[in-house]
Amino acid sequence: MRLLQAMAGAKHGGAEAFFERLAIAFAEDGVPQRVVIRPDAAREARLGASGVTVSTLPFGGFFDLTTGRGLARLAQDADLLLTWMNRATRFAHPTPRTRLVARLGGYYDLKYYRRCEYLVANTEDICRWLRAQGFPADRVTYLPNFVEPQAVAPLSRASLTDRDGPLLLMLGRLHANKAFDVALAALPDIPDATLLIAGIGPQQEKLLAQAKQLGVADRVRFLGWRDDGAALLASVDALLVPSRHEPLGNVVLEGWAQRCPVIAASSAGPASLIEDGVSGRLVPVDDAAALAHAVQETLALGDRGLGLAEAGFAALQQNFSKAAVVARYRAFFEQVCRSA
Secondary structure: OOEEEEEOOOOOOHHHHHHHHHHHHHHHOOOOEEEEEOOOHHHHHHHHHOOOEEEEOOOOOOOOOHHHHHHHHHHOOOOEEEEEHHHHHHOOOOOOOOEEEEEEOOOOOHHHHOOOOEEEEOOHHHHHHHHHOOOOHHHEEEOOOOOOOOOOOOOOHHHOOOOOOOEEEEEOOOOHHHOHHHHHHHHHHOOOOEEEEEOOOOOHHHHHHHHHHHOOHHHEEEOOOOOOHHHHHOOOOEEEEOOOOOOOOHHHHHHHHOOOOEEEEOOHHHHHHOOEOOOEEEEOOOOHHHHHHHHHHHHHOHHHHHHHHHHHHHHHHHHOOHHHHHHHHHHHHHHHHHHO
8 A cells, every 4th residue: 555645734733743743653654655745844854854755746826737737646656645634635636546535633614525535534523524514424534643752851940931830831823713812811810820822823912912901911921833842741730722613632632641731621622532520621612710710720739630641641542642543544544445
């Protein structure tokens, strides 16, 4: 089975990060593959250093004639073409030789996926939604993400804050869906805590203004985009995931991987992962008071609060380990190729 993967994503993002992890895991597992991405020197270097064969195409707009032809040419040497999200899928076509499969991490417009023979979703809820939209049920498959634990040392506290007290962390793009504003609204009710925000995005100026208006600007640090998420998680007392819309909640898995207590809003992804009070805490969406209360309760547990993190780590190892997920992908690929 020869695999071609196509990803036209941004420089940063959860799907893009998992694409890299999965491609590298396939290389380590001996899967014959090539990936095709937008030109990105850093991504090409990371993938190439791990033994992944990389090609680049522009993945441009309506008048881009290069990408479709280039992808069709590369697909001639593949048994299976796995596309990631809308843009890459729009340029892809099945052939008598190459099966077309798309991987979705959200509730996307299916007009981009009409040519696909199979769809892969990273949550059961997205699978249910795809079937409800009329895609054949036997051609929709659930394949979860994985996150590998990393043995990293905590960062020096001085590099994060000059204040005493608990450290809270949020990771992700500064977008309304992620509800950074809800975490800021909760902060006045979490005395002495410092909130670290690692990410970039369109809401940064609005969030800065909100922090000043709430009088908590001295307890908020905007760290920008960080590539040391594991070290940040190893350095804080809790991870906050108050997202309004979160199909998977990959960041929950990242917190579990570093044995960090996770406190999340009960949007679809986190609610499907976390058992409230066992492997983390769940609060209603858009409820700053409930978020503050759950954070205070978790911090008050002290070392006993680490039991939440240990249960999350155990769930990660059982259901979302690299070996388990790669094995599921390989079995799915073999099934698709046999069906051809």
